[in-house]
Structure formats: C-alpha cells, structure tokens
Amino acid sequence: MTNDEHGVEELFAQYRAACPELEPSVHFMPDLWRRIDARRGFWFVFQGLARTAAVAAIMVCLLLAALNLRNPGASGVIATYPDALAADHTAERTYYTEAIADTSSSEQAPVAVHE
Amino acid sequence: MLVDPQLIDKARGGDQAAFNQLVTAYRNRMFGVISRLIGRPEDVEDVAQEVFVRVYYSLGQLRSSELFEPWLYRLTTNACYDYLRRAKRRRESRMADFSEQQVMMADSATATQLESEERRKRETRDTVNTLFQDVSEQDRLLLTLKEVEGLSLKELQEIYGVRENALKVRLFRARQRMLKAYRAAKADGKV
Numbered sequence: 001m002t003n004d005e006h007g008v009e010e011l012f013a014q015y016r017a018a019c020p021e022l023e024p025s026v027h028f029m030p031d032l033w034r035r036i037d038a039r040r041g042f043w044f045v046f047q048g049l050a051r052t053a054a055v056a057a058i059m060v061c062l063l064l065a066a067l068n069l070r071n072p073g074a075s076g077v078i079a080t081y082p083d084a085l086a087a088d089h090t091a092e093r094t095y096y097t098e099a100i101a102d103t104s105s106s107e108q109a110p111v112a113v114h115e
Numbered sequence: 116m117l118v119d120p121q122l123i124d125k126a127r128g129g130d131q132a133a134f135n136q137l138v139t140a141y142r143n144r145m146f147g148v149i150s151r152l153i154g155r156p157e158d159v160e161d162v163a164q165e166v167f168v169r170v171y172y173s174l175g176q177l178r179s180s181e182l183f184e185p186w187l188y189r190l191t192t193n194a195c196y197d198y199l200r201r202a203k204r205r206r207e208s209r210m211a212d213f214s215e216q217q218v219m220m221a222d223s224a225t226a227t228q229l230e231s232e233e234r235r236k237r238e239t240r241d242t243v244n245t246l247f248q249d250v251s252e253q254d255r256l257l258l259t260l261k262e263v264e265g266l267s268l269k270e271l272q273e274i275y276g277v278r279e280n281a282l283k284v285r286l287f288r289a290r291q292r293m294l295k296a297y298r299a300a301k302a303d304g305k306v
Contacts (some may be wrong), residue, residue, distance in 0.1 A: 005290075011297070019150050019240065028142065028164070
C-alpha cells in the first residue's frame with residue numbers, strides 16, 4: 001500500500017469520526033406523515049377512481065351473466081355456427097324465392113297479353 | 116436486524132403503528148448513514164424523510180422481510196444519489212465551493228466560538244467533501260458505504276444487486292479516481 005493509499009484510508013477513518021451523530025427533531029414524524037399524505041395526490045385519486053371503475057365493470061358483467069343464465073332462451077343468441085345457418089332462412093326467402101317468383105310472373109304476363 | 120420480521124410484515128400489510136415503530140427503530144442509524152453519504156448535516160432530516168416516504172409506498176414490493184435492511188440501504192443510497200444530483204445541478208454556494216481565502220476568513224470569524232476539536236472535525240469533513248467533488252456521485256456513495264460505513268462486499272452485493280467481481284471492479288475504479296483526486300489536492304496543498 002502506498003503512502004497516498006494509506007492517506008486516503010486515514011482520511012476516511014477521520015471522516016467517519018468527524019460526522020456528527022444526529023438526532024431527529026421532534027417534528028420528524030409529523031412532517032414524515034405530512035409528506036406521505038401529500039404524496040397521495042393525483043396518482044392516488046386516479047388509482048382510486050380506476051379501482052372503482054374496475055369494480056363497477058365487474059359488477060355489470062356479473063349482472064348480465066346472471067340475467068343470461070336465468071333466461072337463456074330469451075337472449076336470442078345462437079350457440080353454434082350450423083345452428084345459426086339453419087335458423088337463417090330469411091336470405092332464401094327474400095332474394096331467391098322472390099326472384100324466381102318474379103321471373104315466372106313476368107313470363108306469364110306476356111302470354112296473358114298475347115291471348 | 117433491529118426489529119422483528121413480524122413487525123415488517125405488519126407494516127407491509129398497511130399497519131401504520133407498525134410502520135411508525137419501524138421508522139423509530141431505523142431512523143437514527145439512517146441519519147448517520149445519510150449524514151456521511153451526503154456530507155451536509157442540515158439536509159439529513161429532509162433526505163431521511165424522503166427515504167421513509169419511499170419505504171412507505173414501496174414496502175409492498177419487498178419480497179421478504181429478511182431482505183429489509185439491504186433494501187432500506189438501497190433506497191437510502193438512491194435517495195442520497197438523487198439529492199447529490201439535485202445539489203450539483205443547483206450549484207449551491209457551499210462552504211466546500213468557496214475559495215481558500217473565503218474559508219480562512221470564515222474560519223477566523225468563528226474561530227473564537229468553535230472548540231479546536233470541532234474545528235478539526237469540520238476541516239476533515241470539508242476536505243473529504245472537496246475530494247468527493249472530483250469523483251462521481253456513484254463513486255462517492257460506493258466508497259462511503261465501503262470505507263466509511265464499513266459494509267462488507269456481501270452486503271454491498273445485496274444493496275447493488277451485482278456480482279462480486281463486478282463490484283470489485285467498480286470499487287477498484289472508484290478508489291483509483293479518489294486516489295487521483297487526493298494526489299491532486301495534496302499537490303495543491305489542500306490535504
């Protein structure tokens with residue numbers, strides 16, 4: 001160890017002894033709690049609102065799920081895709097059937113005029 | 116550990132009385148550590164309060180009550196680092212920043228009031244603070260924890276969360292930079 005290294009070590013040892021032993025003031029704890037409360041500002045209000053909103057959303061989901069379970073037929077929701085296709089006759093009725101009907105009626109009409 | 120791990124668990128659970136007991140148990144030790152880390156006795160209380168505010172809001176993140184002390188040291192080191200960075204930015208006119216002549220004048224004005232022992236202690240603090248100004252805040256904190264607080268390598272590993280070899284390299288470099296500052300100060304007749 002060089003003289004300088006020894007000098008630095010000694011300086012550190014003296015520094016430790018030279019730093020005063022401090023006692024907290026009587027205001028330490030009240031001031032600490034004041035700072036803790038002050039830190040609860042906007043972020044904590046926002047967190048509280050977010051928590052409330054999350055709880056409200058869960059409650060609404062549960063309510064809707066309960067209503068759905070209680071009255072499953074009334075919901076109008078079809079469970080599977082084939083069921084949905086089977087239930088959907090509207091397309092055939094409204095387009096193809098009517099188109100055929102229109103064609104037949106238009107073919108018949110000239111006959112009637114011709115006669 | 117200065118307190119029972121159960122007390123830490125209670126404080127983690129939001130028990131304010133337990134938190135108060137925890138602060139009371141550790142505040143004197145932390146006052147000493149902060150005082151030596153920042154070198155400004157008048158700001159120790161402010162930094163200590165910041166440390167305990169951080170403890171209050173992040174105690175829930177502590178994995179185990181057994182890890183409380185290294186974790187507390189880590190929060191303290193971080194708070195001191197923030198303080199030193201702010202102080203550096205503000206470039207406050209500090210006693211350590213004054214010219215030699217100004218210090219001598221201030222010394223002579225107060226010499227009659229100060230005991231020689233007190234004066235010697237203050238000179239030591241000023242000398243070390245002057246040397247610390249020539250190294251980074253990280254070096255200052257690491258060297259103070261190791262050389263002044265006397266923490267072991269294992270304790271430092273827990274605080275910094277690094278491997279032993281990496282820590283040894285950091286310490287070696289910090290010591291070298293401090294030694295360089297010491298030699299420069301010695302050459303200027305400041306030490």
